[in-house]
Amino acid sequence: MPPAMTDILDIWAADSQLSNEDYVTVDFLLPTGIYIQMEVPREATIQHIKLLLWKQASTYPLFAFLGEMESHMFECVNQSAVHEALEDETRRLCDVRPFLPVLKLVPRNCGRAERLNSKIGTLIGKGLHELDALQDQEVKDFRVKMFRISEEKMQRVQMMTWMEWLQSCFSPQLENGVIDGLQEKLFDGALKVIMHFDQSQVRMLLFSSFPFYVRACVIGKDTPHLTLVHCGMVQAMFEKELSAIGAVVNRKTSNPPLPLPPKRRGPSVSVPGRLGSVAPAPEPVQVRAGLFHGTELLCKPSVSTESSGRSEHVWNHTLDFDIAVCDLPRMARLCFAIYAVMDKVKKQKSTKNGSCHHYPIAWVNTMVFDYRGHLKTGDNILHCWSSFPDELEEMLNPIGTVRTNPYTENATALHIYFPEYSSCPVVFPPFDKVRTVTIPGLKEIMERDPLSQLCENEKDLIWTLRYDCRENFPQSLPKLLLSVKWSKHEDMAQLQALLQIWPKLSPRDALELLDFNYPDQYVREYAVRCLKDMSDDELSQYLLQLVQVLRYEPYYDCALTRFLLERAQTNRKIGHFLFWHLRSEIHMPAVSVQFSLILEAYCRGSIPHIEVLKKQVEALSKLKAVNELIKLGTIKNARKTKEAMLTKEAMLTCLRQTGFTETLSDLHSPLNPSVVLSGINVEKCRYMDSKMKPLWIVYNNKLLGGDTLGIIFKNGDDLRQDMLTLQILRLMDLLWKEANLDLRIVPYGCLATGDRSGLIEVVSAAETIANIQLTSSNVAAAAAFNKDALLNWLKEKNSGDALDRAIEEFTLSCAGYCVATYVLGIGDRHSDNIMVRSTGQLFHIDFGHILGNFKSKFGIKRERVPFILTHDFIHVIQQGKTGNTEKFGNFRQYCEDAYLILRRNGNLFITLFALMLTAGLPELTSVKDIQYLKDSLALGKTDEEALKQFRQKFDEALRESWTTKVNWMAHNVAHNRS
Incomplete structure (x- = not known):
C-alpha cells in the first residue's frame, strides 16, 4: 500500500528528492473562530510555531480575546484518529504525525486526567473514547476496578523512597555497587510519582442477587432441562453469507412453575441485499446450538427446523438440551452455527450429511453466565463470525472467541432472548455454598502426554481414585479435570473442594491448566496461584503464551489478567514485553477491546514508563514511513539498477533529516529494553533485497564499547511464528544448560510490534x-x-x-x-x-x-x-x-x-x-x-x-x-x- 495520509508530514520532512522546500502549509484553527493558513518551517518546534502563529494572529480580528499565549496549546488528530494534546512543545512538527496538517489552538483547561487519557490513547494505538463509547457494563466495571487499583499502586509509589522505587522498577539490571554509586550522585530525599484520577469516573456498582444454590437444592435431580426456543426470522442474502436471525433461550421448570415467554416474532436485523444468481430460490436455513465446557460437549447439540423462503426465513421450534440448569458449569458456553441446507449441491466449504450438503454461513459463541456469575437475562444481539476453522465438529466452534464481531455492519446478527428466571438475578453459587454438596494402571495413564485421549473407563478410574492422584500424582491434575463430569454439579462441588487441598504444582506444570480444555474459574485461579512462584526471568520465558491464553478468558477481569498486570507493574522488563505482545495484536477484532483494556490498565499503573514506550512507538512509525517510501520507489523503478541506487540514496537522505535522527536515536530497544540505541549510523544503513524491502538499521552504541548494533525492521511479514520458534530455542538452551550441557545456541531477538511488522536482531x-x-x-x-x-x-x-x-x-x-x-x-x-x-x-x-x-x-x-x-x-x-x-x-x-x-x-x-x-x-x-x-x-x-x-x-x-x-x-x- 502507498503511504497513508498519516505519514504525509514524514514524507515531506524526509524525502528531499520529492520536495526541496523548507516549509509546509498548515491550517490553524483558533478558538475565536478565526482560520489562518500559513507556511511554517518543517523542522520547527511546536513552541516556535506557536510564536509564529501569535505574531500572525495579531493582525486578525478578535485577537484580543485570545488572552495569554502560555494559556493555550495545540491539538491535532493523530494517526490513530485520536485527539492528541501537544503538551510537549519541544517536539518538532515532523515528529507530531497529524492525520492532516491541521493544528487547533485550544485553552489549557483540560485536567491532568484528560491529558493522561490522550497520551495513553496515542501510545496503545486505540483512542480511549472508543472504550468510553462501548455500552458494555463489563467493560465499565473492569475499567473502574483498574482505576482504583492503579490509584492505590501510585499511592504506594508515593510512599517509597527513591531507592525503593528504583529497585522495584529496575532490579534485574542494577547491582548493589551500581545502586551505591547512584546514591552518592543523586539527591537525598524521596522521589515521588503522583497520580490523580477524576473521581467522577469512579462509582460503586451494587447488585442484588438471587441464591441460585437454594434453587438448585429445591429443584434437585428433577430439574427440567435447558431449552432453546427459536422464534425468529432470517432474511437470506447468500452472496454475503449473512442474515438476521432471532432466538429465545428458556428453561422449563415446574418448581415453582415459570411460564414460557409467549410465542412471538423475535426481533431481527434486516440486511439490505438481493439473492443474486446463487439459486432460483433461497436455500433452507438451520441453526445448530451446543453447550460446551472447554471442548467437552455437555449434551447432545440441538438443531432447529429448516426454514425456507424467498426473502426471509421464519421458524418457531423448541430446541431441547438434555441437561439440568443446576448442572450447568460456571464456564458453560452456548455455541451457535448458522448454515444453509443445499440438496445435492457441491460446495468447497460444505459438509455432507446424508443426501444434503450443509454450507456454513456464520458462527458465534456466548457465555451462559455473565462475568459476575449471573445467569444471563434479556435481549442479546450477537454479531457472528463468518470465517470457519477447518475440521469443526457439528460446525460448532467452542474454541472460538465469546466476543462478538465488532464489525457489525457486514456481520450476521443473531438475536437471543434470555427470559427472566426470577425477580432477582440468578447467581452461580460461590465455593463456600457448594463444597458441602456432595494403582499400576493409574501410573501408566498419568504418565501419558497431554495429547493422549482418555477413554471413559480410564476417566472413571481417575475420578474414583482422585485422592490417590492427589497423594501420588499431583502433576496429573489436568487428567483429573478431564475426568470430571462437568454436567453434574455434585462432581463440580467435589472437584472445587479437592482443589483447596491439592499440592501446588511447579509453574511449568501449571501452564497446562491455562489451556482451553480447562475453563473452570477455580482451576484457572489455582493455576495462577502456582504461577506466582515464577521468577521474573521464568515469567519472561513464558510471557508469549500467557498473553495468548488471555484469549481463552471469557471475562475481562480474571486472575490471569491481574497477575500479569501486577508483575508487569513491578518489573519494567516484563511490562515492556507485555506492552508489545498486547499492542502487536490490538488490530485483531476478537481481542481488540480486551487487549486495549489491559494496555490502558498497565499504562495507568506505570505512568513513568509511558514516555519511554511512546518514543519506541514513534521510532517504529518513522521506520514504517521509510519502508513505504522505498517500496514505492522500487516498484516504480523496477529492473533499473541506477534508479534502485537512487532509491537507496533517498532512504539515506530520509534518515539524515533532523526529525528522523532525533526520533530514531536515544531510545530503549524494543528487542531488549536493557539496550539503549544511542545514535543511528546512517552510512551503514540499507534495505534488503527481498519482497518486503526490510530495513537494515545500524546504531553506534556507547554502552557496547563503540561497537555497532544492527536491527532489521520488517513491514509486511508476520514475525509471530519466528518469535515462537526462537522462544522455544531459548527454552531448549535453558533446559540443556540445566542439565549441564551448553550447546552454544544463538536465540537472537525477534519481536512482533504490529500488524505484520516487527524487529529482528542482527547477529554480529x-x-x-x-x-x-x-x-x-x-x-x-x-x-x-x-x-x-x-x-x-x-x-x-x-x-x-x-x-x-x-x-x-x-x-x-x-x-x-x-x-x-x-x-x-x-x-x-x-x-x-x-x-x-x-x-x-x-x-x-x-x-x-x-x-x-x-x-x-x-x-x-x-x-x-x-x-x-x-x-x-x-x-x-x-x-x-x-x-x-x-x-x-x-x-x-x-x-x-x-x-x-x-x-x-x-x-x-x-x-x-x-x-x-x-x-x-x-x-x-x-x-x-x-x-x-x-x-x-x-x-x-x-x-x-x-x-x-x-x-x-x-x-x-x-x-x-x-x-x-x-x-x-x-x-x-x-x-x-x-
Whole structure:
C-alpha cells in the first residue's frame, strides 16, 4: 500500500528528492473562530510555531480575546484518529504525525486526567473514547476496578523512597555497587510519582442477587432441562453469507412453575441485499446450538427446523438440551452455527450429511453466565463470525472467541432472548455454598502426554481414585479435570473442594491448566496461584503464551489478567514485553477491546514508563514511513539498477533529516529494553533485497564499547511464528544448560510490534553458509560442493588455539541445531538460512516453516532429510581429518544427550504449542499440527526405543546429505541469477 495520509508530514520532512522546500502549509484553527493558513518551517518546534502563529494572529480580528499565549496549546488528530494534546512543545512538527496538517489552538483547561487519557490513547494505538463509547457494563466495571487499583499502586509509589522505587522498577539490571554509586550522585530525599484520577469516573456498582444454590437444592435431580426456543426470522442474502436471525433461550421448570415467554416474532436485523444468481430460490436455513465446557460437549447439540423462503426465513421450534440448569458449569458456553441446507449441491466449504450438503454461513459463541456469575437475562444481539476453522465438529466452534464481531455492519446478527428466571438475578453459587454438596494402571495413564485421549473407563478410574492422584500424582491434575463430569454439579462441588487441598504444582506444570480444555474459574485461579512462584526471568520465558491464553478468558477481569498486570507493574522488563505482545495484536477484532483494556490498565499503573514506550512507538512509525517510501520507489523503478541506487540514496537522505535522527536515536530497544540505541549510523544503513524491502538499521552504541548494533525492521511479514520458534530455542538452551550441557545456541531477538511488522536482531560477525561457499568459488553451481570452504573460512578468522575453540563451538552448536530443527520440524533449510559466526557458532534463521511443513515442488519434497548434517559440516567437526572418528563420536553423543533431555520435557513443549493454537499462526492451527512434536520426541516410547528411532534419523541425515547439497546448489544458482 502507498503511504497513508498519516505519514504525509514524514514524507515531506524526509524525502528531499520529492520536495526541496523548507516549509509546509498548515491550517490553524483558533478558538475565536478565526482560520489562518500559513507556511511554517518543517523542522520547527511546536513552541516556535506557536510564536509564529501569535505574531500572525495579531493582525486578525478578535485577537484580543485570545488572552495569554502560555494559556493555550495545540491539538491535532493523530494517526490513530485520536485527539492528541501537544503538551510537549519541544517536539518538532515532523515528529507530531497529524492525520492532516491541521493544528487547533485550544485553552489549557483540560485536567491532568484528560491529558493522561490522550497520551495513553496515542501510545496503545486505540483512542480511549472508543472504550468510553462501548455500552458494555463489563467493560465499565473492569475499567473502574483498574482505576482504583492503579490509584492505590501510585499511592504506594508515593510512599517509597527513591531507592525503593528504583529497585522495584529496575532490579534485574542494577547491582548493589551500581545502586551505591547512584546514591552518592543523586539527591537525598524521596522521589515521588503522583497520580490523580477524576473521581467522577469512579462509582460503586451494587447488585442484588438471587441464591441460585437454594434453587438448585429445591429443584434437585428433577430439574427440567435447558431449552432453546427459536422464534425468529432470517432474511437470506447468500452472496454475503449473512442474515438476521432471532432466538429465545428458556428453561422449563415446574418448581415453582415459570411460564414460557409467549410465542412471538423475535426481533431481527434486516440486511439490505438481493439473492443474486446463487439459486432460483433461497436455500433452507438451520441453526445448530451446543453447550460446551472447554471442548467437552455437555449434551447432545440441538438443531432447529429448516426454514425456507424467498426473502426471509421464519421458524418457531423448541430446541431441547438434555441437561439440568443446576448442572450447568460456571464456564458453560452456548455455541451457535448458522448454515444453509443445499440438496445435492457441491460446495468447497460444505459438509455432507446424508443426501444434503450443509454450507456454513456464520458462527458465534456466548457465555451462559455473565462475568459476575449471573445467569444471563434479556435481549442479546450477537454479531457472528463468518470465517470457519477447518475440521469443526457439528460446525460448532467452542474454541472460538465469546466476543462478538465488532464489525457489525457486514456481520450476521443473531438475536437471543434470555427470559427472566426470577425477580432477582440468578447467581452461580460461590465455593463456600457448594463444597458441602456432595494403582499400576493409574501410573501408566498419568504418565501419558497431554495429547493422549482418555477413554471413559480410564476417566472413571481417575475420578474414583482422585485422592490417590492427589497423594501420588499431583502433576496429573489436568487428567483429573478431564475426568470430571462437568454436567453434574455434585462432581463440580467435589472437584472445587479437592482443589483447596491439592499440592501446588511447579509453574511449568501449571501452564497446562491455562489451556482451553480447562475453563473452570477455580482451576484457572489455582493455576495462577502456582504461577506466582515464577521468577521474573521464568515469567519472561513464558510471557508469549500467557498473553495468548488471555484469549481463552471469557471475562475481562480474571486472575490471569491481574497477575500479569501486577508483575508487569513491578518489573519494567516484563511490562515492556507485555506492552508489545498486547499492542502487536490490538488490530485483531476478537481481542481488540480486551487487549486495549489491559494496555490502558498497565499504562495507568506505570505512568513513568509511558514516555519511554511512546518514543519506541514513534521510532517504529518513522521506520514504517521509510519502508513505504522505498517500496514505492522500487516498484516504480523496477529492473533499473541506477534508479534502485537512487532509491537507496533517498532512504539515506530520509534518515539524515533532523526529525528522523532525533526520533530514531536515544531510545530503549524494543528487542531488549536493557539496550539503549544511542545514535543511528546512517552510512551503514540499507534495505534488503527481498519482497518486503526490510530495513537494515545500524546504531553506534556507547554502552557496547563503540561497537555497532544492527536491527532489521520488517513491514509486511508476520514475525509471530519466528518469535515462537526462537522462544522455544531459548527454552531448549535453558533446559540443556540445566542439565549441564551448553550447546552454544544463538536465540537472537525477534519481536512482533504490529500488524505484520516487527524487529529482528542482527547477529554480529556472522555470514551465511551461501556467502561463505560463494566466496570460495567463482561458479555458483560448484560452490555448494566445496567441502573445504567452511573450514578455510574459520581458519581465516581464527588461528592457533582460537581455531580449536572455534571448531568446538561449531561442533556444539551444530549438535544443538540438528536436534532442535529435527524436533521442531523446521523446513526451508537452504544455505541462506544457516549462518556461522566468526567465533564458530552455527545458527539457523528464518522460521517460516515449522512442525514438518516442508517445501515441495511439483509434488516432490525438496527436503528429504530429517535435519541438516552435510559432509562439509562433518569436515569441520573432524578438524579436516577424515579419520578423526573421536571428534565425530563426541558430536554424535552431544546430539543423543540433547535429544533425551528434550524428551524428558516433552509435555512442556506440547503445552506451549497448544497454548498458541488461537494465535492464528499459519502452521499451527489444530492439535494435529502439534502431533508432529509427539512423533519427533517419540513420546509414549521408552528411552531405548526413542534413542533407536533418533539414531535411524541421524544415519538417514548423514546418508542423504547429498540431496541437501543438490538443493543448495539450486538455491545458489537461482540466487546468483537474481
